[in-house]
Amino acid sequence: MSEFDGLPSVRWSLRGLTEEGDEAWLIRGIARKRYHCPGCHGDVEIGDEHTVVQYVRRLGGSDHHHWHRRCAEEILVPELGRLRRVPAGDSSQTKLERRGRYPSGRRRR
Numbered sequence: 001m002s003e004f005d006g007l008p009s010v011r012w013s014l015r016g017l018t019e020e021g022d023e024a025w026l027i028r029g030i031a032r033k034r035y036h037c038p039g040c041h042g043d044v045e046i047g048d049e050h051t052v053v054q055y056v057r058r059l060g061g062s063d064h065h066h067w068h069r070r071c072a073e074e075i076l077v078p079e080l081g082r083l084r085r086v087p088a089g090d091s092s093q094t095k096l097e098r099r100g101r102y103p104s105g106r107r108r109r
């Protein structure tokens with residue numbers, strides 16, 4: 001892997017592109033309820049530090065999933081292109097949902 005360890009922190013999130021051209025934002029989160037990890041199909045327990053993966057779709061729209069940190073690092077991150085670190089403040093759910101209201105060609109970079 002590159003200079004990234006694949007794990008978002010309090011200060012930094014990660015942003016990459018899926019093969020379909022959707023943005024995938026990886027954000028550190030603390031589970032407020034029990035979630036289902038798409039990587040291993042196991043549970044993310046309440047209180048667990050984990051990785052929220054928010055997709056902002058190329059054609060518009062956004063949706064998110066809750067992953068174990070290790071599952072996101074081992075399964076998801078290797079599939080993403082153009083991965084870069086972004087300040088966590090730029091990746092709040094509200095901002096990303098707003099970003100998803102526009103198709104990718106009409107978004108600010």
Ligand SMILES: [Zn+2]
Nearest residue numbers: 037040068071
């Ligand atoms: Zn998992």
